[in-house]
Amino acid sequence: xxxxxxxPSASGTPGQTVTISCSGRSSNIGSYYVKWxxxxxxxxxxxxxxxNNPRPSGVPxxxxxxxxxxxxxxxxxxxQSEDEADYYCAxxxxxxNGWVFGGGTKLTVL
Amino acid sequence: QEQLVQSGPEVKNPGAxxxxxxxxxxxxxxxxxxxxxxxxxGQGLEWMGIINPRGGSPNFAQKFQDRVTVTRDxxxxxxxxxxxxxxxxxxxxxxxxxxHGDLDGFDIWGQGTVLTVSS
Numbered sequence: 001x002x003x004x005x006x007x008p009s010a011s012g013t014p015g016q017t018v019t020i021s022c023s024g025r026s027s028n029i030g031s032y033y034v035k036w037x038x039x040x041x042x043x044x045x046x047x048x049x050x051x052n053n054p055r056p057s058g059v060p061x062x063x064x065x066x067x068x069x070x071x072x073x074x075x076x077x078x079x080q081s082e083d084e085a086d087y088y089c090a091x092x093x094x095x096x097n098g099w100v101f102g103g104g105t106k107l108t109v110l
Numbered sequence: 111q112e113q114l115v116q117s118g119p120e121v122k123n124p125g126a127x128x129x130x131x132x133x134x135x136x137x138x139x140x141x142x143x144x145x146x147x148x149x150x151x152g153q154g155l156e157w158m159g160i161i162n163p164r165g166g167s168p169n170f171a172q173k174f175q176d177r178v179t180v181t182r183d184x185x186x187x188x189x190x191x192x193x194x195x196x197x198x199x200x201x202x203x204x205x206x207x208x209x210h211g212d213l214d215g216f217d218i219w220g221q222g223t224v225l226t227v228s229s
Binding site: 097 | 147155156160171207217219
């Protein structure tokens with residue numbers, strides 16, 4: 001069971017906006033910036049989000065993040081078929097003294 | 111081109127040890143932390159630990175602390191991860207990834223090393 005909770009799946013049609021949530025606690029999301037990764041199976045994960053860092057090269061501004069308290073969200077606007085992938089949130093956790101990943105959300109573009 | 115290149119696939123018996131290497135190129139090796147992340151079949155990403163190429167003790171998740179040793183070779187820009195007492199549950203893809211600071215995102219990843227533990 002992951003320390004960070006994500007929905008196992010999400011879906012949308014081309015052009016729509018999809019939001020993926022990530023729920024944690026005060027020792028992780030409540031205290032640190034959440035990072036989001038896109039992972040197409042068989043390839044290396046890709047860093048998506050940029051809060052407190054420059055936007056990673058090649059990441060379109062269709063991807064945006066937000067945080068409130070101990071929860072964070074990744075929004076993907078103008079959904080495209082190439083966005084079909086697994087998405088993970090990750091953050092440092094003070095109690096565990098290490099990074100933790102969410103369980104991942106499989107995004108399907110219908 | 112900034113990249114991390116990992117060693118090739120491994121097949122090991124239960125109880126054996128494995129060494130996975132991660133070679134940095136195209137950037138200053140000592141300016142970025144190196145993390146190890148794994149993904150077991152059908153599972154999500156799991157952070158294993160972090161090493162500072164400038165020195166100091168690696169920081170690994172408690173479940174790996176007794177079985178994993180990480181070393182760095184600044185002359186070749188390579189980090190090696192040794193894992194002992196392998197079990198079937200260690201079958202996974204192992205990735206190395208870099209971050210500028212220990213709390214920064216992992217912006218470059220290796221291609222992954224497939225480890226299969228099988229009898």
